[in-house]
Amino acid sequence: MYYEVEQKFPVDDLAGVAERMEALGATIGEAQVEVDLYFAHPVRDFAETDEALRIRRKGQKHFITYKGPKIDRTTKTRREIDLPLPAEAGTFEAWRGMLEALGFSPVGEVRKSRRKAHITWQDRDVECSLDEVDRVGTFVELELIVDDKQLDAARTCIGSLAEELGLFASERRSYLELLLGRT
Amino acid sequence: MYYEVEQKFPVDDLAGVAERMEALGATIGEAQVEVDLYFAHPVRDFAETDEALRIRRKGQKHFITYKGPKIDRTTKTRREIDLPLPAEAGTFEAWRGMLEALGFSPVGEVRKSRRKAHITWQDRDVECSLDEVDRVGTFVELELIVDDKQLDAARTCIGSLAEELGLFASERRSYLELLLGRT
Numbered sequence: 001m002y003y004e005v006e007q008k009f010p011v012d013d014l015a016g017v018a019e020r021m022e023a024l025g026a027t028i029g030e031a032q033v034e035v036d037l038y039f040a041h042p043v044r045d046f047a048e049t050d051e052a053l054r055i056r057r058k059g060q061k062h063f064i065t066y067k068g069p070k071i072d073r074t075t076k077t078r079r080e081i082d083l084p085l086p087a088e089a090g091t092f093e094a095w096r097g098m099l100e101a102l103g104f105s106p107v108g109e110v111r112k113s114r115r116k117a118h119i120t121w122q123d124r125d126v127e128c129s130l131d132e133v134d135r136v137g138t139f140v141e142l143e144l145i146v147d148d149k150q151l152d153a154a155r156t157c158i159g160s161l162a163e164e165l166g167l168f169a170s171e172r173r174s175y176l177e178l179l180l181g182r183t
Numbered sequence: 184m185y186y187e188v189e190q191k192f193p194v195d196d197l198a199g200v201a202e203r204m205e206a207l208g209a210t211i212g213e214a215q216v217e218v219d220l221y222f223a224h225p226v227r228d229f230a231e232t233d234e235a236l237r238i239r240r241k242g243q244k245h246f247i248t249y250k251g252p253k254i255d256r257t258t259k260t261r262r263e264i265d266l267p268l269p270a271e272a273g274t275f276e277a278w279r280g281m282l283e284a285l286g287f288s289p290v291g292e293v294r295k296s297r298r299k300a301h302i303t304w305q306d307r308d309v310e311c312s313l314d315e316v317d318r319v320g321t322f323v324e325l326e327l328i329v330d331d332k333q334l335d336a337a338r339t340c341i342g343s344l345a346e347e348l349g350l351f352a353s354e355r356r357s358y359l360e361l362l363l364g365r366t
Contacts, residue, residue: 064281083269083278084269085268103224
């Protein structure tokens with residue numbers, strides 16, 4: 001089973017962080033708009049169980065993602081199942097219809113402009129996202145996908161890179177939670 | 184909204200029906216194995232609500248299908264949402280994992296060898312399936328997908344074609360219901 005080890009930091013000076021990433025050898029990608037539609041489960045209260053289900057549109061690409069409960073208190077480590085959907089016009093609306101027929105209901109749409117970068121740190125390829133999130137703010141996310149044997153090493157790696165980049169005051173809440181004003 | 188108008192008939196002599204279809208101008212396709220894994224909903228009793236959710240593997244192709252309750256007593260008319268999934272090895276198992284994480288649980292696997300044919304009847308393209316279903320039997324299905332304005336005409340068309348092909352004693356139960364011995 002694979003886990004997402006992730007930390008997210010609010011950032012005032014996104015350009016400054018991008019410069020520090022470039023100094024570490026990263027190439028910052030083009031900005032891409034991502035639209036995430038989140039759903040409530042027919043009976044489980046995802047806010048309570050700390051799970052999430054969303055469909056994402058990124059240009060013509062589409063994905064469906066389930067996130068399981070966070071399994072520690074510092075990072076956002078959790079089980080993640082991320083599956084591609086067909087890259088066709090209409091996929092987003094068709095899947096909204098499928099999920100609604102099954103009793104899931106839309107709870108919020110997170111829209112952001114994301115630039116991606118990869119930094120090799122402690123022999124790992126850390127995925128970095130520089131995010132400008134509509135109605136929420138600007139953030140940097142650092143992420144590794146690892147199996148359960150590498151969880152501790154992955155957390156150490158992320159924490160060390162964050163320090164190097166001058167990131168602090170990590171935010172455990174999701175963009176959806178921030179958007180909906182949950183605490 | 185689109186509906187599936189379908190009738191299914193138990194058939195002893197599948198070769199005889201195939202001949203009658205060919206006499207009407209149909210070309211019978213190659214046999215293809217279809218594996219359908221059906222799921223129970225986390226709270227709705229699909230046997231009670233007359234709905235269904237399944238994932239299908241057909242060679243490298245994969246689909247996910249939701250079927251709503253039947254809306255009449257004679258044919259198997261119902262709402263259907265049928266969406267393609269990526270044609271990749273591993274898709275079937277990955278989707279089983281996704282659905283299980285969301286609280287759906289597998290209830291039965293229907294495996295059949297299906298040959299398809301199309302017959303133009305009353306100006307409509309009727310999809311015909313000649314099915315040999317493991318542990319269930321041999322059947323012919325006649326199907327049209329239409330919008331709600333064409334439901335009556337579609338039912339008339341299917342009934343008339345069935346008569347022409349010598350099909351009778353239609354079966355309303357699904358292959359899954361027949362497999363599980365539900366009445």
